[in-house]
Amino acid sequence: MAEATPARTPLDRLPVWAELGKHRAELGDTHLRDLFAADAKRGETYALTVGDLYVDYSKHLVTDRTLALLRELAVATDVAGLRDAMFRGEKINVTEHRAVLHTALRAPADAVVEVDGENVVPKVHAVLRKMSDFAEQVRNGSWTGHTGRRIRNVVNIGIGGSDLGPAMAVEVLRPYTDRGLTVRFVSNVDGADLHEAVRDLDAAETLFIVASKTFTTIETVTNATSARSWVLRQLGAGQEAVAKHFVALSTNAEKVAEFGIDTANMFEFWDWVGGRYSMDSAIGLSIMIAIGPEAFEELLAGFRLVDEHFRTAPAEQNVPLLLGLLGVWYGSFFDAQSHAVLPYSHYLSKFTAYLQQLDMESNGKSVQRDGKPVDWQTGPVVWGTPGTNGQHAYYQLLHQGTKVIPADFIGFAEPVAELESELAAQHDLLMANFFAQTQALAFGKTPEEVRAEGVPEELVAPKTFKGNHPTTTILARALTPSVLGQLIALYEHKVFTQGAVWNIDSFDQWGVELGKVLAKKIEPVLVEGKGGESLDSSTATLADRYRDIRGRG
Numbered sequence: 001m002a003e004a005t006p007a008r009t010p011l012d013r014l015p016v017w018a019e020l021g022k023h024r025a026e027l028g029d030t031h032l033r034d035l036f037a038a039d040a041k042r043g044e045t046y047a048l049t050v051g052d053l054y055v056d057y058s059k060h061l062v063t064d065r066t067l068a069l070l071r072e073l074a075v076a077t078d079v080a081g082l083r084d085a086m087f088r089g090e091k092i093n094v095t096e097h098r099a100v101l102h103t104a105l106r107a108p109a110d111a112v113v114e115v116d117g118e119n120v121v122p123k124v125h126a127v128l129r130k131m132s133d134f135a136e137q138v139r140n141g142s143w144t145g146h147t148g149r150r151i152r153n154v155v156n157i158g159i160g161g162s163d164l165g166p167a168m169a170v171e172v173l174r175p176y177t178d179r180g181l182t183v184r185f186v187s188n189v190d191g192a193d194l195h196e197a198v199r200d201l202d203a204a205e206t207l208f209i210v211a212s213k214t215f216t217t218i219e220t221v222t223n224a225t226s227a228r229s230w231v232l233r234q235l236g237a238g239q240e241a242v243a244k245h246f247v248a249l250s251t252n253a254e255k256v257a258e259f260g261i262d263t264a265n266m267f268e269f270w271d272w273v274g275g276r277y278s279m280d281s282a283i284g285l286s287i288m289i290a291i292g293p294e295a296f297e298e299l300l301a302g303f304r305l306v307d308e309h310f311r312t313a314p315a316e317q318n319v320p321l322l323l324g325l326l327g328v329w330y331g332s333f334f335d336a337q338s339h340a341v342l343p344y345s346h347y348l349s350k351f352t353a354y355l356q357q358l359d360m361e362s363n364g365k366s367v368q369r370d371g372k373p374v375d376w377q378t379g380p381v382v383w384g385t386p387g388t389n390g391q392h393a394y395y396q397l398l399h400q401g402t403k404v405i406p407a408d409f410i411g412f413a414e415p416v417a418e419l420e421s422e423l424a425a426q427h428d429l430l431m432a433n434f435f436a437q438t439q440a441l442a443f444g445k446t447p448e449e450v451r452a453e454g455v456p457e458e459l460v461a462p463k464t465f466k467g468n469h470p471t472t473t474i475l476a477r478a479l480t481p482s483v484l485g486q487l488i489a490l491y492e493h494k495v496f497t498q499g500a501v502w503n504i505d506s507f508d509q510w511g512v513e514l515g516k517v518l519a520k521k522i523e524p525v526l527v528e529g530k531g532g533e534s535l536d537s538s539t540a541t542l543a544d545r546y547r548d549i550r551g552r553g
C-alpha cells in the first residue's frame with residue numbers, strides 16, 4: 001500500500017483549510033443578489049465549456065477569492081497527483097490494492113496504459129470488437145434462439161453497477177435505440193422483478209445477459225437461475241438451449257462456466273474496473289445491442305473527451321475539478337448534507353439513481369486512505385428526479401425550507417429529433433421552467449417585492465423567497481450518446497476530485513458487506529426457524545412475526 005498512502009497533513013490542518021474557514025466567515029450572509037449586483041458580467045464570466053457542455057457556475061456562493069482558495073486546496077491535497085496516478089494505472093484503490101482504470105475503457109486503440117507491466121488497451125479493444133460482432137448479430141437477426149427464431153427481447157440481469165448504468169443509458173438513449181427490440185433490466189431479488197420483466201415475452205425470442213463483475217452476487221445468480229428455468233420450461237428444452245439464450249458479462253470465467261454459460265459467450269472485463277464505473281466495459285453490452293456499435297463508440301468518445309479535459313485542462317478551466325471543489329465548499333463550510341441533480345429531460349429519469357451509486361458508494365466513507373477517521377464531511381446524499389415533475393412536489397423545500405441544498409440543473413436546447421412538432425413545441429415551456437427555477441432559487445423574492453404586489457402583511461413572510469440557493473446549470477445542444485458520455489465522465493471526475501481532497505478511497509465499498517453477511521444468517525431463521533436465538537430482540541421478533549404470517553410459526 002505504501003506507494004498510494006504517503007503521510008499527509010490532515011485536511012483540516014492545512015493552512016488553506018483555515019483560510020477557507022476565515023473566508024467563509026467574511027462572506028457571512030452575502031447574497032447572490034449582491035454578487036450579481038457587484039459584477040454585471042458575472043453570468044458570462046462564471047461559466048466554462050467542456051466538450052458540448054456549457055457549465056454556468058455563476059449562481060454559486062463564491063467569489064474569485066473563494067475559487068482561488070479552492071484551487072489552492074486542490075494543490076495542497078494533490079488532486080492532480082492522484083489523478084495522474086489513476087490514469088497511469090497505479091493501484092490507487094488502496095484497500096483492494098487495485099488499479100482504477102475506467103478511463104482505459106475508452107482509451108483510443110493506440111494508447112498505452114499499463115497494469116503490472118501489461119498494456120491493457122489491446123484487451124479492451126478486443127472485447128469491444130467481440131461485443132460489436134455479437135451486438136450486430138442480435139440486431140440483424142443472425143443470432144437466433146434455440147428454436148431458430150430471431151432475438152427480439154434482451155433482458156439484462158444484474159444489480160448495482162451491473163444494472164444502473166446500462167438501465168440508465170438505454171433509457172437516456174431511447175431515441176437512438178432499435179425500436180424493434182425490447183430491452184429490459186432485472187435487478188431486484190424480489191421475484192416480482194423478473195416476473196414482470198418476462199411475463200409478456202416469448203422465451204424463444206429472448207436473450208438474457210447475466211451481468212456480474214464477481215458472478216457471486218446472490219441477487220443476480222438467483223435471478224439468472226430462475227431465468228434459466230423459465231427459458232428451459234417455456235421451450236421444453238434441456239441445458240443445450242442455454243448457449244443460445246444466455247451470455248455473461250464478468251471478470252470471473254470460472255463462476256460463469258459453473259453457472260452453465262459457455263465462456264465463449266462471456267464478455268470479459270477486469271478487476272481494475274469498479275462496478276459503478278463499468279458501464280462502458282462489457283457491462284455495456286445491452287446498451288450496445290440497443291443503440292448499435294457506432295452510437296456506442298460515440299458514447300465512449302464523449303467519455304474520452306472529458307477524460308482528456310480533466311487530465312489536461314488548467315485548474316481555472318477544469319470543470320470536474322471545479323464541481324468537485326464546490327461540493328467540498330458546501331459540505332464543509334455551509335453544512336450542506338445533500339446534493340440535488342435535476343435533469344430537465346424525461347429521458348434522464350434514471351440518471352440520478354445512477355449517480356447515487358457513483359457518488360454515494362464512492363464517497364460515502366468515514367476513514368481516510370490510511371484507515372484514520374476523517375474529521376470532516378465526506379460525500380453528500382445525492383437525490384433528484386426530472387423537472388418539471390419535482391417542481392410540483394419537493395421544490396417547495398428547495399425554495400423555502402431551512403436546508404442548504406446545492407443543485408445541478410441539466411438541460412438541452414433542442415428536443416429530441418423524433419418528437420412530432422406539437423410535442424417538440426413544448427420544449428420551450430420545459431426550458432423556460434428550467435431557467436426560471438435557478439433564477440428563483442438564486443434571487444428569490446424579497447418582502448418588499450411581495451408587499452409591492454399588495455399582499456396582506458400576514459402573508460408577506462410565507463410568500464417571501466429568501467433565495468441564495470446555489471445551483472450549477474449544465475446546458476448542451478442535445479442529448480446525444482456523446483453528450484451522455486460527457487455528462488457521466490464529468491460526474492465520475494467530480495467524485496474523484498472530492499475523494500482526493502477528502503483523502504478517502506473512492507473505489508472500495510466495504511460498507512455493503514455487513515448487510516450481505518447478515519442476510520445470509522437471517523434467511524435460515526425465516527425458512528427453517530433456526531438460529532433465531534443469535535439475533536437481537538428486535539430482529540428476532542420481526543422474524544417471528546414474519547414466520548407467523550407465513551404460517552411457519
Ligand SMILES: O=P(O)(O)OC[C@H]1O[C@H](O)[C@H](O)[C@@H](O)[C@@H]1O
Pocket residue numbers: 159160161162211212213214215216217220275276361509512
Ligand atoms: O457486478 P457484481 O459483482 O454482481 O456486483 C454488483 C454490485 O454489488 C456490490 O455489492 C457492490 O456494492 C456494487 O458496487 C456492485 O456494483
